[in-house]
Amino acid sequence: MKQLLSLFTVTCALLCTSASAQEFTNEQLNQVNTLRTNAMQSDLSWQILSSLTTEIGPRLPGTENDKLAVAWAQKQFKSLGFDKVWVEPATFPNWRRYHESASITLPSHQPLHITALGNSVSTPKAGLKGEVILFETFEELVAAPENSLNGKIAFINYRMNRDIDGNGYGPAVKARNKGAVEAAKKGAVGYIMRSVSTGHHRFAHTGGSHYDERVTKIPTAAVANPDADQLERLISMGHTVNIDMNIQTEDLGEGTSYNVIGEITGSETPEQYVLIGGHLDSWDLGTGALDDGAGVALTMAAAKLIKDVKRPKRSVRVVLFAAEELGLWGAKAYFKANEKSLTNIVAAAESDFGAGQVYSFESNVHAQSLPIVRAIAQELAPLNITYIGKNEAHGGPDLIPFKQAGSAPVFGLDQNGTDYFDYHHTADDTLDKVDPEKLRQNTAAYAIFAFMAADAKNTIKAK
Structure with missing residues (x-):
């Protein structure tokens, strides 16, 4: 049995190394190493999260704080040096x-x-x-x-x-x-x-x-x-x-909020993009640190850290979805507004499960793209992230419309949610529940994933 396990491990390592060699140059892999190191030493995601939860607080869709959060997000994207920043409206049932x-x-x-x-x-x-x-x-x-x-x-x-x-x-x-x-x-x-x-x-x-x-x-x-x-x-x-x-x-009838979107424009095929993000709104009881301030902060930080190392071939787009808590209204609006160009999404992942450590990585892509997935998994392994090869990832809730339509390759960077539902949707969802070290690991994972998906030799395809 030990010999079989050893043979399996060696075979896996050879396959992954082969996949990396086909899709990424040594220079690119060195950039991944730099990105990983920078992200694990950066407090940027913590700073963004602290600002959102302290200066804005709870963000129930349609409230004054929701409006403040939309303005805050646009300002943050611009200060972080994103190439493009815009908003798209989303309507929802306005409740207090x-x-x-x-x-x-x-x-x-x-x-x-x-x-x-x-x-x-x-x-x-x-x-x-x-x-x-x-x-x-x-x-x-x-x-x-x-x-x-x-x-x-x-x-x-x-x-x-x-x-x-x-x-x-x-x-x-x-x-x-x-x-x-x-x-x-x-x-x-x-x-x-x-x-x-x-x-x-x-x-x-x-x-x-x-x-x-x-x-x-x-x-x-x-x-x-x-x-x-x-x-x-x-x-x-x-x-x-x-x-x-x-x-x-x-x-209060129909309300309107906005998806806030920031993009790092790709150097070769900018119309293609990796979509990462979370939802900007939260319930009104706490300050929405875990749900979903962490997802907002770490994906914004990940894209910024990517740009600091290298502008990838394809764009990296961070979408902060509106009104998720009331029924995925921002996701539905984004899907409808971008329906004709959704095939430009080469990879999509949402962080909306708190800020526990990412422990596994999974995909839902065309079989032809699995070598790229395995190459990404290899670079996530030093962060203690295990690759799940079933190729059946569900993605976050705001990605449900994309997955149902089969319009985008969907990924899961699965976070440890053992204690997430102790705080979920309560007055106890506050900044002190977030571990800065685990938030850094999340940021590094999303940065590596988004960079490699955006800079791979071949384009990741949907099933």
């Missing part, structure tokens, strides 16, 4: 939260820590009172009999599992997206859910929710995990549990 509170009123009075979910309607001004009916899963709520929740408040208590790649998020978020609709179908007057969270702190986690225009809209909120535990214990003891919740929000 003003007040949220709740308490248990029966069997005893106890405060609850809640937060309205995005797009929630208001309760009556005096609040909403009702008995809580517990469901362990979204599917259990869907299966409840018609009219079984008349006058009640539905409560889904699904626990999200913790994992490095955040694979528990999808199953948990179903209750956030559609829980209020299913509860209303059964006659409920309100809906609450256990936070989509792996944390034990008493912060409630917000996030987007959606209504069905054919179903009565009811107030919808998330409950902090320890408070969800308290509700569960009371109900399991046989108590009837009543709560009083008060949520005041407003639907």
Whole structure:
């Protein structure tokens, strides 16, 4: 077995070396080494992130802070020496939260820590009172009999599992997206859910929710995990549990924000470009350091560091998407505005999973382009990044339209998200949760990836 493993390792090394030799000259690989060293010694991404989260703060789409962030991003791009800087509009449903509170009123009075979910309607001004009916899963709520929740408040208590790649998020978020609709179908007057969270702190986690225009809209909120535990214990003891919740929000109709775009123009085929970026908006509870200030900062810094070493053959475009939190509105707008030229994207990757260390690298490209992918993987290896050769990368959320259309080669620089959902969408998403050393490693990874994809001998092709 050891001999087989040794043979496999040697073979892999030879193949990767061969791929590098075919796609990149020794001079280019020396430039990659310089770029890696510079990025690991640079605090630029930290400085950008500190500025965004300190001088601007939370950036809910449509707010004054969102407008400030758009202006801030344009100024940053220009000060960093990007060749082109522009904005593209994106419209979205403009929503505000003003007040949220709740308490248990029966069997005893106890405060609850809640937060309205995005797009929630208001309760009556005096609040909403009702008995809580517990469901362990979204599917259990869907299966409840018609009219079984008349006058009640539905409560889904699904626990999200913790994992490095955040694979528990999808199953948990179903209750956030559609829980209020299913509860209303059964006659409920309100809906609450256990936070989509792996944390034990008493912060409630917000996030987007959606209504069905054919179903009565009811107030919808998330409950902090320890408070969800308290509700569960009371109900399991046989108590009837009543709560009083008060949520005041407003639907302001259609709003407009902007994707902010900066480009380092390529030296040979500038119309082709590598797309990297994150989303500029954030929820209103914290300062959006992890979600997604880090992605904004590290991709801006990566492109700047590339330019400082060499202008690559193809362009490097950093897109800071608007209104991601409310439903990928900036991504949809970018896709529509650039639909006729999307084939010019030679590689796309989004950083939108906090600032944990990048631990793996994966692609979703045409098989002909895998030698370039392996060459990039070889240069990422010194950063302790493992290559995943399945060629099935999903990319970040703002890349969903591109992947669905098959219009761009998509990549994943996968970050360690073991503790990401402890802070995600809470008041605790603040700058102190970001490790500067890990942020530097992220920046180096994106710089190497973007530079090599932009400067390769051959163009990376989509599947």
